Amino acid sequence: MTLDVRKRLVLQAVVESYVSTAEPVGSRTVARKYQLGVSPATIRNEMADLEEMGYLEQPHTSAGRVPSDKGYRFYVDRLMRNQQVAPDVAQKIREIYKRRTKELEALIQITAKLLSETTDYMALVLGPRRERSFLRFLRMIPVGGGRVLLALVTDTGFVENRWLHFQEEVDELELERISDTLNRYLQGVALDEMGYGLLRTIDVELSRSRYILTQIMELLEDETDPADEERVYLGGTVKILNQPEFKDIDKLKELLGLLENEEDVYELLNSIDVDDEVTVTIGNENRREEIRECSLVTGTYRIGNHIVGKIAVLGPRRMEYAKVVSVVDYVTRNLSEILTRYLDN
Amino acid sequence: MTLDVRKRLVLQAVVESYVSTAEPVGSRTVARKYQLGVSPATIRNEMADLEEMGYLEQPHTSAGRVPSDKGYRFYVDRLMRNQQVAPDVAQKIREIYKRRTKELEALIQITAKLLSETTDYMALVLGPRRERSFLRFLRMIPVGGGRVLLALVTDTGFVENRWLHFQEEVDELELERISDTLNRYLQGVALDEMGYGLLRTIDVELSRSRYILTQIMELLEDETDPADEERVYLGGTVKILNQPEFKDIDKLKELLGLLENEEDVYELLNSIDVDDEVTVTIGNENRREEIRECSLVTGTYRIGNHIVGKIAVLGPRRMEYAKVVSVVDYVTRNLSEILTRYLDN
DNA sequence: CTTTAGCACTCCCATGCTGGGAGTGCTAAT
DNA sequence: ATTAGCACTCCCAGCATGGGAGTGCTAAAG
Incomplete structure (x- = not known):
């Protein structure tokens, strides 16, 4: 051949x-x-x-x-000859990741925008899946008026904030005691496994504060709700419209319909094999009917060795592969590096 | 007339x-x-x-x-005769807002989705503007390995999380002392006013911990960066494609281009007069060229008497006004109510 | 054996024409 | 004031036409 x-x-x-x-x-x-x-x-x-x-x-x-x-x-x-990222593009990408104070969510959002701006195609970015995230730390902070902020920090650097409401003011020391106990039991547990079963054990130890625990339990239970939004970020949706292959409104509708369904996007990108390199899937190589006229350039970013999520560029099959591959590669590396530096144990 | x-x-x-x-x-x-x-x-x-x-x-x-x-x-x-929200729609809306544990950001996101699903047009939702948000509470939580999570809670219920990184482990008690002092000085201050000027006063009191304070200062300074993303959420972008008036790709491109620029969307919606009712702007009544073929149905949601943000439905001028107005009204009320209940002082 | 000029052929597409249909405005009768 | 009747306007779908771009094949040249 x-x-x-x-x-x-x-x-x-x-x-x-x-x-x-x-x-x-x-x-x-x-x-x-x-x-x-x-x-x-x-x-x-x-x-x-x-x-x-x-x-x-x-x-x-x-x-x-x-x-x-x-x-x-x-x-x-x-x-295709391997291409270096253009110096100004590389500059821009490094610039973005230099500010290191952002939480993961903001970082991902910026990445989507960055990718679409530097490639002129549309960008998809997946955050860490909740059921693969483990609790690193949990803390309750009373804010006054019976309101308590519950902050859950995962190993992937995601911070989830939830509100608890109580009739009367809660005692800060009691909250701390509960936090400590919960941390002891729950550290390293996957977020979607914090169901009633697990919490029942703790219940015994904390029986004095059951009214607080009940709320937390309900709330964590909610957390496992699969209908909950996935973390998919899109960047540069308009860019598709520049492609003559999408002059046809119906195709466009099909495509955008797919992209609005976050679960589908997740599945699509996760069906792609992971290796260390950037992966290109062309036209019919793609799983979903809706993007059989498109190509997808996908990279996987990590914290240490732990896979966190994917970034991808979606364009017509007629795509500037060399350029896109180089950008996706460069962005993946930068993102992984900054995450690893600040979040890896 | x-x-x-x-x-x-x-x-x-x-x-x-x-x-x-x-x-x-x-x-x-x-x-x-x-x-x-x-x-x-x-x-x-x-x-x-x-x-x-x-x-x-x-x-x-x-x-x-x-x-x-x-x-x-x-x-x-x-x-147009005033229309009641259909019972099943009302049911669905109430359902969504019954779970009250979500933080504001998630709530807004859900609202965008809800609006577009119940009206079959596209939805825009604005969150609170940062420069109109005041600090309610600030807390630092050491997570180990020199990492500290800084959580800022605003009066509008927004929680901002930022990471601080230090060479060595920081003392929890010291962090608490700093938190307390910062809270004393900064409570009620607008987020975009937390510049160096203000922090310098505090510097004196906390001179012993300057290395921590410096990071916080930089970080808050960043916070005032106007280039920072606004909080605009879109729902149901695909719905526009169902309208025959957007069979023309170029018009579509113009419209989506506008919608991708969050600053512009902000300006557009905020140029609309606020009164207690839902506001309808039709075609050329709209400020921006790009939506002169569209109508906008806008509602303002609040915490107590304090205006927080806007929700809007965007559709062709040929819009089912009665239905959309009723839904926007109902959603606004529900959203305001839940926010007021849990966040108003 | 490979390359190339020449030529007939295919197919698309922009253009122009045509007839029917939907809808109007006017007039005159009710 | 309302309405039937009718001539008129304008769009648009359908069809024919010709030019252009590009091909495949053949036969000659290198």
Whole structure:
């Protein structure tokens, strides 16, 4: 399944021309713009071969050629030259992550924006899944008027805040005692496992303060509600509209419909294999029908060795792969690094 | 500027027919569907009058009529009958706000989703502006490894979490002492006023712990960064695509472009007068060019008497005003009520 | 054996034309 | 004041047409 040098050059020319113009590429164009030193007729023969081998497609007889999924795949795996991130882009990315005071949620949001701005495609970012997050620390802070702020800090640096309400003022010392006990029992427990069962054990020890504990239990129970929003952040939704492949409103509707359903986006991105590299999935390689006309460039960010979430860029198959891959790679590294530095044990 | 009874009936018929079909309305249709007991010819005369008075428009000679902004305005102010929220919708809304443990941010997010689901138009929700929020409470919680979680609670119930990092473990008692002092000085101060100036006074008192204070100062300084994200939440972006008036990609791009710029959305909604009622702005009544083809139904939610933010529904001018107004009103009330109950002093 | 010029052929698409339909405004009769 | 009748306007869907871009094939040249 290897291609001779000239076929590679032709394929590369077709991909690059189509990426930049969105118009089917004719033999004439290839011969003229990408000096191969042969006539259009020769190119035509090569293109016919490439089509037969499945690397190119024709929208209809007598149109130019367009790369197939297989063609893009070959381009991404073999032809595309690794690209450095442009210095100004790298600068901008580093700049963003220099401010290290943000909590994880804000960081993720910024990442989505950053990705879409630097690539000019749409960005998806997933935060840590709740059921894979473990409690690091819990604290109750009385704010007056019977209101108590419950702060849950997870190993991934997420902070969840919840309110507790009581009829009368609660004693700060009592809260501290409860916090301490809860911490003792719950540290390292997954958030979605803090159901009644677990809490019942603690109940005994804290029976004196059951009225407080009851509220906390209800609240943590709520926490496990799967209908609860996932942490998916989108950036640059408008960018899709710049792509001529989405001039069709119905396709757009389908796509945006998918993206609005956070559970689906989660599943989509998590179905992609994790390895240390950036992963590209092209057209029909994608699980979901709705993005069979798109490509996805995905990176996985971590805290230490612990996988936290994904970042992805979504664009038309006709995507500037080299550039996007380099940016996704760079952003993933930066994000992982800052998280690891400040959150890893 | 008053219309006789029959003209009102005709105008109402045109608005309601156009709202439901998106097709220009002819005299025949009005006569047939909205039993007025007169012939199409009579209706034609009335419609010609209404057009002359500016309530109706003709896309072109020999098409039916379409309401003008003025026509919609009259409909909203005078013709539309106040509608009750459908029982199942009311049920759903109450349901959502019954769980009272969420922090404000989550509540706002849910509100955006709720609004778009119940109205079938797009929803915009603004959270409290930072510069109008005052510190209620501040607390530092050491989490181990030199990491300290700084939680800022505002009067509007917003909780901001920020991380502080130190070389070595910090003493919990010292943190508590600092927290106490800071609270004493900063309670009731607006978030964007916590600049160096103010902190310098405190510096003296806490000179022993300057290395901690310095970080806090930097961090709060950051807080005043106006480039920081505003709190705008969108719900149901896809819904716009269902409207035939947005079959044109360019208009769509313009609109989504506006909506992605949070500062602009803020300005747009805040330019709308606040009174206790729900406000409707139609077409050209809107400030921004980009939504001159849309209408906006806006409500203001509060904590006690203190204005916190806005909720809005964005749809085509051809909007089901009665329904949307009732939903926005109901949601506003519910949201204000729950916030007031749990956060008002 | 590879490359290339030449040419007939295919298919899309922008353009222009046409007829029917929906709706109007006017006039004259009720 | 209302309405039937009718001529008129305008849109739009459907169809035909021609030019252009691009192909595949053949035969000649390197």
